[in-house]
Amino acid sequence: MSKEPNIKIAPASGRLGVLIPGMGAVSTTFMAGVEAVKRGLGQPVGSLTQLGTVRLGKRTDNRVPRIKDFVPLAPLECLSFGTWDIFEDNAYEAAARAKVLDAPLLGELKESLAAIRPMPAVFDHEYVRRIDGPNKKENKTKMEHAEALMQDIRDFKAKNGCSRLVMIWCGSTEVHQKAGPVHQSLEAFEKGLAENDPHIAPSQIYAYAALKLGVPYANGAPNLTTDIPALLDLARDREVPICGKDFKTGQTFMKTLLAPGFKSRMLGVNGWFSTNILGNRDGAVLEDPGSFKTKEETKLSVLEQILQPDLYPMLYKDLYHAVRINYYPPRGDAKEGWDNIDIFGWLGYPMQIKIDFLCRDSILAAPLVLDLVLFLDLAQRAGMKGIQEWLSFYFKGPMTAPGLYPEHDIFIQLMKLKNTLRWMQGEELITHLGLEYYD
Numbered sequence: 001m002s003k004e005p006n007i008k009i010a011p012a013s014g015r016l017g018v019l020i021p022g023m024g025a026v027s028t029t030f031m032a033g034v035e036a037v038k039r040g041l042g043q044p045v046g047s048l049t050q051l052g053t054v055r056l057g058k059r060t061d062n063r064v065p066r067i068k069d070f071v072p073l074a075p076l077e078c079l080s081f082g083t084w085d086i087f088e089d090n091a092y093e094a095a096a097r098a099k100v101l102d103a104p105l106l107g108e109l110k111e112s113l114a115a116i117r118p119m120p121a122v123f124d125h126e127y128v129r130r131i132d133g134p135n136k137k138e139n140k141t142k143m144e145h146a147e148a149l150m151q152d153i154r155d156f157k158a159k160n161g162c163s164r165l166v167m168i169w170c171g172s173t174e175v176h177q178k179a180g181p182v183h184q185s186l187e188a189f190e191k192g193l194a195e196n197d198p199h200i201a202p203s204q205i206y207a208y209a210a211l212k213l214g215v216p217y218a219n220g221a222p223n224l225t226t227d228i229p230a231l232l233d234l235a236r237d238r239e240v241p242i243c244g245k246d247f248k249t250g251q252t253f254m255k256t257l258l259a260p261g262f263k264s265r266m267l268g269v270n271g272w273f274s275t276n277i278l279g280n281r282d283g284a285v286l287e288d289p290g291s292f293k294t295k296e297e298t299k300l301s302v303l304e305q306i307l308q309p310d311l312y313p314m315l316y317k318d319l320y321h322a323v324r325i326n327y328y329p330p331r332g333d334a335k336e337g338w339d340n341i342d343i344f345g346w347l348g349y350p351m352q353i354k355i356d357f358l359c360r361d362s363i364l365a366a367p368l369v370l371d372l373v374l375f376l377d378l379a380q381r382a383g384m385k386g387i388q389e390w391l392s393f394y395f396k397g398p399m400t401a402p403g404l405y406p407e408h409d410i411f412i413q414l415m416k417l418k419n420t421l422r423w424m425q426g427e428e429l430i431t432h433l434g435l436e437y438y439d
């Protein structure tokens with residue numbers, strides 16, 4: 001029995017253009033992966049939109065459709081990719097350089113990947129200090145750069161015959177930035193763009209261009225970008241959904257699995273030391289203390305929010321939490337993350353847990369990019385605007401309304417995401433109360 005939807009969702013007809021600032025390891029693994037899946041060369045493992053299901057009604061109802069059959073998502077065949085990068089390599093060359101995917105697989109995808117050429121980037125060396133490249137827009141004012149990006153977006157849309165667009169930042173992590181006067185209102189921000197205010201970061205110029213044109217924006221890095229009143233207001237005014245920030249992939253993903261478990265059993269934690277070795281370009285950028293500080297902030301915030309030391313001082317108030325990232329080129333994208341966790345139990349007796357996660361950063365991130373693109377497009381067609389908290393599931397530092405603390409517990413995040421889908425389609429929300437089974 002199908003229900004009356006709570007909101008009207010426009011159909012996913014026509015092509016969806018995926019605009020990506022930053023064509024490095026994550027974005028090439030994502031684009032190559034979509035091509036591979038389309039051709040039956042691989043499976044979209046890790047993608048909730050492609051593999052996940054959603055239970056509807058009672059446990060006895062046996063209604064468990066796939067998410068992609070339950071809500072109207074753009075099919076993979078209808079995606080077109082447009083990117084910007086400071087390097088001129090096409091997507092095939094950039095993917096080969098990133099060394100995430102094997103050469104034979106890339107060889108099979110060569111023609112379609114080589115056709116994706118990055119547009120000249122808006123770049124500022126003050127914001128990303130460890131790299132530089134030749135493919136940049138001319139030295140103009142920040143407002144002229146924003147206008148040039150808007151022209152790129154219009155041209156891309158027309159050339160690829162897209163009916164809709166989504167932008168997702170897969171560029172480098174910018175140096176740490178706090179919101180200042182120029183970010184406080186749209187008026188101040190636009191004045192700042194015209195006057196080349198140094199406090200406006202490149203990622204903010206891309207986000208401004210996207211939002212001005214009504215294009216949803218997702219922030220895959222920990223950059224401040226849209227966490228400022230100027231761009232939050234713009235998103236609401238233009239009725240555009242936004243979400244961020246910083247993909248939750250390796251070590252932080254593990255933290256948000258384990259920490260809710262410790263708390264659920266009222267086990268104490270007094271130390272969590274996390275260290276990583278990483279040898280890709282992202283690792284090189286994060287060697288700069290300015291960029292690392294941006295990353296450190298989203299990585300550290302997670303435990304504090306999940307464990308709530310204010311509510312449970314005896315268990316968590318003395319928690320010593322440290323995160324290190326070391327650039328180690330021999331490993332490339334195959335990161336290794338170690339965690340030493342000092343916990344304590346009954347009567348304060350100490351125990352230790354050691355995790356050694358030999359992961360692949362971009363293999364974990366690519367399906368998140370796909371899901372975010374498809375869900376943001378869904379949100380746009382459903383008329384949902386501003387911060388999309390239901391997409392917290394994907395982020396280390398979920399955006400929330402001002403004054404609201406973010407939800408980091410991955411299981412609550414997943415429940416929230418699925419309940420949002422149920423709500424959209426007019427299905428009952430699942431509370432897990434379950435008394436009706438025993439009446």
Ligand SMILES: NC(=O)c1ccc[n+]([C@@H]2O[C@H](COP(=O)([O-])OP(=O)(O)OC[C@H]3O[C@@H](n4cnc5c(N)ncnc54)[C@H](O)[C@@H]3O)[C@@H](O)[C@H]2O)c1
Nearest residue numbers: 022024025026085121170171172173221247249281282361
């Ligand atoms: N891989 C993961 O698991 C993961 C998890 C969370 C967040 N992230 C973030 O995602 C982003 C991408 O990661 P990656 O591994 O692909 O890094 P990467 O270094 O391989 O790619 C980033 C690309 O962005 C480009 N770039 C930098 N500034 C730009 C600008 N202003 N305009 C256009 N291009 C620009 C760089 O030239 C580079 O090619 C990073 O910020 C990273 O911190 C990655």
